[in-house]
Amino acid sequence: MSRSMRRCGAFLSLFLAACASSANVVPERDTHSVRQLDTPAGTFRVESNSVDATVTAAAPVSVEEAWKALPAVYTRLGLVGGVLDEAGWAYGQRQSIVRRRLAGTPISTYLDCGASTPGVSNADTYTVTLAVVTRVQAGPAGGGSRISTRVEAQARSPGGSDQPVRCTSNNVLERRILEMLSAR
Numbered sequence: 001m002s003r004s005m006r007r008c009g010a011f012l013s014l015f016l017a018a019c020a021s022s023a024n025v026v027p028e029r030d031t032h033s034v035r036q037l038d039t040p041a042g043t044f045r046v047e048s049n050s051v052d053a054t055v056t057a058a059a060p061v062s063v064e065e066a067w068k069a070l071p072a073v074y075t076r077l078g079l080v081g082g083v084l085d086e087a088g089w090a091y092g093q094r095q096s097i098v099r100r101r102l103a104g105t106p107i108s109t110y111l112d113c114g115a116s117t118p119g120v121s122n123a124d125t126y127t128v129t130l131a132v133v134t135r136v137q138a139g140p141a142g143g144g145s146r147i148s149t150r151v152e153a154q155a156r157s158p159g160g161s162d163q164p165v166r167c168t169s170n171n172v173l174e175r176r177i178l179e180m181l182s183a184r
Contacts, residue, residue, distance in 0.1 A: 058145070062145060063145045078103030090133055097128070098128045100124055108123040112167060112169075126158065128153050151173055
């Protein structure tokens with residue numbers, strides 16, 4: 001097998017792995033895309049499916065307690081947040097530029113943006129545009145609340161000449177938000 005075919009095979013494997021969805025999430029929107037990839041070894045048609053998802057779980061705190069705690073939770077995680085919809089109890093950031101780390105944690109802990117070099121995550125080397133929105137809803141009749149967090153991101157190489165790469169959440173950030181709100 002030629003070197004370029006192996007490289008193309010490695011690229012396709014990484015691309016398909018980056019598009020895989022995670023468990024324990026509620027699918028919101030399924031998208032299908034088809035792209036043509038021209039390489040020295042030939043032209044390839046690459047099809048991908050991705051699912052945008054929101055992580056939702058019950059929390060043992062009231063809606064009011066969770067709502068009051070969100071600004072501190074976002075700050076502790078290195079996120080800049082604000083009230084997006086007070087009536088709908090939505091808090092977060094629609095678009096923020098982040099590089100390499102959030103509050104000392106590598107961005108690759110939270111996001112999978114693929115890898116342009118084996119073993120080096122694009123999330124840690126590219127400029128990431130990040131949106132994080134948390135909604136607080138009333139829980140079951142017994143009390144508590146339901147916390148839903150959605151993370152969307154894309155990354156662009158430092159030179160900025162390439163098309164942005166779509167990132168998928170590892171569901172770690174969503175779970176940390178839930179854990180921190182539940183610990184209140």
